[in-house]
Every structure is written in structure tokens, then in C-alpha cells.
Amino acid sequence: MKHSIFNKYLLVTVILFGVSVTLRLIAFFQTEYANGWDAYFYLVQVKALVEEVSMHSPDNALVYPLLRLVYWICGDYVLSFKLVAAILSGTLTIVFFLLGRSWGKSFGLGVLLAAITIFSPHLTYFAAQFPKNLLGLILFGFLLHTWRWPITIPGLLTLILGFFGHKLTFGLSLIYVFLYLVFTSMPMKWIMISLIGVSIGLAAFLFSGGPELLKLGGRFDGLIADNLHWAPASFLQDFGSLVSPYWQIEIWVSVVLYGFISIAAAILYFLTEKEDPAIFSLLGLMTFLVLPIWTWSLTGFSYRFFLVFVLLAPLLLIFLRSISGKGIYFVALALIFLGVLSYKSYDPQRHDPPYELYHYISAKAAELLEEEEVELVIAHNSLAEVFTFTTGIDGMPWRPDYTINNEGLWRLATDVREQFLSHYLEKEAFSSVKIVTRSYFLVREDVWQSFLSAVREDDIELFEGLNTWKNPSRIRPAFLNGSKKAK
Numbered sequence: 001m002k003h004s005i006f007n008k009y010l011l012v013t014v015i016l017f018g019v020s021v022t023l024r025l026i027a028f029f030q031t032e033y034a035n036g037w038d039a040y041f042y043l044v045q046v047k048a049l050v051e052e053v054s055m056h057s058p059d060n061a062l063v064y065p066l067l068r069l070v071y072w073i074c075g076d077y078v079l080s081f082k083l084v085a086a087i088l089s090g091t092l093t094i095v096f097f098l099l100g101r102s103w104g105k106s107f108g109l110g111v112l113l114a115a116i117t118i119f120s121p122h123l124t125y126f127a128a129q130f131p132k133n134l135l136g137l138i139l140f141g142f143l144l145h146t147w148r149w150p151i152t153i154p155g156l157l158t159l160i161l162g163f164f165g166h167k168l169t170f171g172l173s174l175i176y177v178f179l180y181l182v183f184t185s186m187p188m189k190w191i192m193i194s195l196i197g198v199s200i201g202l203a204a205f206l207f208s209g210g211p212e213l214l215k216l217g218g219r220f221d222g223l224i225a226d227n228l229h230w231a232p233a234s235f236l237q238d239f240g241s242l243v244s245p246y247w248q249i250e251i252w253v254s255v256v257l258y259g260f261i262s263i264a265a266a267i268l269y270f271l272t273e274k275e276d277p278a279i280f281s282l283l284g285l286m287t288f289l290v291l292p293i294w295t296w297s298l299t300g301f302s303y304r305f306f307l308v309f310v311l312l313a314p315l316l317l318i319f320l321r322s323i324s325g326k327g328i329y330f331v332a333l334a335l336i337f338l339g340v341l342s343y344k345s346y347d348p349q350r351h352d353p354p355y356e357l358y359h360y361i362s363a364k365a366a367e368l369l370e371e372e373e374v375e376l377v378i379a380h381n382s383l384a385e386v387f388t389f390t391t392g393i394d395g396m397p398w399r400p401d402y403t404i405n406n407e408g409l410w411r412l413a414t415d416v417r418e419q420f421l422s423h424y425l426e427k428e429a430f431s432s433v434k435i436v437t438r439s440y441f442l443v444r445e446d447v448w449q450s451f452l453s454a455v456r457e458d459d460i461e462l463f464e465g466l467n468t469w470k471n472p473s474r475i476r477p478a479f480l481n482g483s484k485k486a487k
Helices: 002-028 037-054 063-074 077-102 107-119 121-129 131-146 153-162 167-185 188-206 211-215 230-243 245-270 277-289 299-317 326-345 354-366 383-391 418-424 447-456 459-466
Strands: 375-379 409-414 440-444
Touching: 002 037, 002 077, 002 107, 002 121, 037 063, 037 077, 037 383, 063 077, 077 121, 077 131, 077 299, 107 326, 107 383, 121 131, 121 245, 121 299, 121 326, 131 153, 131 167, 131 299, 153 167, 167 245, 167 277, 167 299, 188 245, 188 299, 230 245, 230 299, 245 299, 245 326, 277 299, 354 383, 354 440, 375 383, 409 447, 418 440, 418 447, 440 447, 447 459
Parallel strands: 375 409
Antiparallel strands: 409 440
């Protein structure tokens, strides 16, 4: 009897994993190029690992050995990226299934949680854009599965392993563990009183100019917002039509579920004085993720926090352990069926960079630079990584923090017209400019800086139009100087 039950669980696990992986691969194969804005950074790393036996930029994240292993099996860099992103999605599906079984004590609830991840257009987007984060989130899920008090060896090992998944999710793991220890060691009434006190203090802090005080030291600059905001609304406003109806529904259901479970958990405690440290710790962590004090930015922590919030929200269903019956399987099947439709919520044409264009620009630029002794080419995000991956010439979206002679440092400049370059540059300097496309030019960095200086003195509006992320102007931060390019 036990053997048949084991076979049933194993069969369901394999099916859920296979469906999740298959639907993600269908979504990712809508383009022949790698998926996501950071895809070619990953591939540059793996290519260096394969061809030079060392990484392009030192990083101990576990996603790189995984990519290396999959590349060894399939022999194709782009395919290995798609496979890893899909496999990680399927693994998260299994993690949610296991949590439904262990936390919720319900096979049906586990199937429902797994079905939600299969349907999830949010997970498809997250897997394509942030596979390293997803691996970290999977390890966080295993932490939820193994963490107990008193501390067990599996729980401690999972926490340590999380450090090598992703630093952001490892930080979230530490917050969860801290909250768990608080909820298991302090009477709930004191925790409630402390939360009320912290809330009042936070409100006073926000409305008394607190964020500005924090910014005086510079350490928290850019983290604390000047104005409160609600992350789900900010995300939907910024992404607009990029968010499909299926994806919008998922986001709003996550928000409603979080609000409902938060209220229900508080009421249940006051009625029964019983609490589940795991659930309350997860609620505390999710509250942290959507605090309105974080500065909203698509390149900052608030954006990543929100993405993780939506992915974790289905786990709150575990609080409703009374969910059972055959109906739960019909809901799960309906979600899996909708997953067959919702995969198109991920659209590479709109959610990814124009990689076809970037490959053409990279090839043309390499051809134009054949006679030059180039050491580094500055280019904006994604283009720099594609350029490095396809040409073997170093490219990065920063100005270097080390010395390179004028002949060896170039940039792929954009959002500028040829007539502007000819107008503001001396004839000899302009003659060194190489036309890649109507919108992209290869310009020696010393020539580009002379051009910007002339523009700034004559036309500040044009200068500001050029000084965007597409024409990187910041010197690479010190915490990134472990790259080979610095050697």
C-alpha cells in the first residue's frame, strides 16, 4: 500500500514538473535568441567558463555551474539558457507542491499550489529575466520546507546553501529566519504590541522627514522613498500594456489573498490565541517586500521585492488548511488548462531587448574595428553583453575604472545624429567616427567626451537627451571591479 502511494506521489511530481517545464519552453522558444535583458551576461560568463576555464566576472552563484552542466549536455549556449530557465520554473512548481504537502498537510493543496505556478505568467516572466533570482527563490522554498525550531541540520544546510543561490533571496531567508525565531520565542501579544509600536514609529518617521535624514549619510541613498507608493499599482502603471489580462489577474489575486490572509490570521489569533510561526513569519516577510517606503525603480530593490511578493503569495493558501475535496482538483486542472493559454503573456518582442538588431550591430561593429587595437567597447545594457558574447571583444555598460589608451577604448553611441557629430567635432575627430547603423555609431571614447563637452556648453537639452542609460556615463562601481577587465 505504501509503495503504491509513493508511486502516485512520484508520478504526480513528474507530471507537474514536466508540464511546467514544457509550457515555459514553448514560451521561451517564441524567439530564437536568449530570453531576458540579462541573458547574454549569463552566457558570457558560461562561455568564458567553457573556453577559458574561468569566469568573465567572478561570481559564486550556483546558476553558473548549472548552466555549464546543461551546456555540456546540449552543446548550445542559447538553448542551455532556455532549458535552465524552464527547469528552474519546473523546480519551483515541485517546491510549491512539497510545501502544500508538508505545511498544508494536503495532497490536493499541493497540487493546487503547483497548478498556480504552471499557470503563472508572472513566473514565466521572472524565469526569463532573473534565473539567478529564481534559483535563490527555490532554495528559499526549500528553507521553508526544512526550517524548524530547534534548528535542524537540513534547515541550517539549506540556509547556508541559499547564500550561493542569490544574495537578495538569501537576505530574505535571513529575515524569515529572524521572524521565525521571534514568533517561536516571544508571546504573541508582545509581538502584536511591538508591531503596533513599530507601525506608529514608522509613520512618524515617514512624515517627519526621516527619509531625508537617512540620506544624509549616503549609505541609504536611493533606498528610502520620498513619497509613499503601492508597489503593485506602481508596477502596473509602469508596465502598462506589457501586462496581459492573465498577468493582471494574477497580480490582483495575489494582493487580495495577502490582505485576506493577513486579516484572517490576526482574527484567528485573537479568537484562539494559536499561531503558526511559519505562516506568520511568511506574512511578515511579504509585508516587508511591499512596504510603501522603498523607492520605486525598475532597476532597484523595490521592483525585485514586488516580483518575489507575487511569486510567494500562493503559499498563503496553506493558511486555509480546510481546503479539500474533489473541487480542488478541478480548480487545479482549470489552472493548468489556462496555463496552455497564458504562456503568450510572455512576449519576447515586447519584454526582451531587440536582440536581432543587437546581433547585427555587434557583427557590423566588429567588422569596422578589425583594423583597430580595441581593448574595450562601452555600450548600453544588453547590447554590451551581446557584443562581448558574439565578438569576443570586451564590452560593458560602464566607463572603465582603470586606464586604457585612447586607441583602445571605444563606445557604441546611440540616440545621436551624424550631423550633430559633424557639427560639434573637429574635422579630424569626426573622421574617426564609424557609422554602424543610422542610430548607432562607433566613437572613440576621448572623441565622445569632447563631443559631450561641446554639446553641454551649447545645447543643454540635447546634452540631457544624450546622457541616458543608452549612452553609459557612470564609472563602474567599486563593487564590480572583480571583472577580468580590471586586470
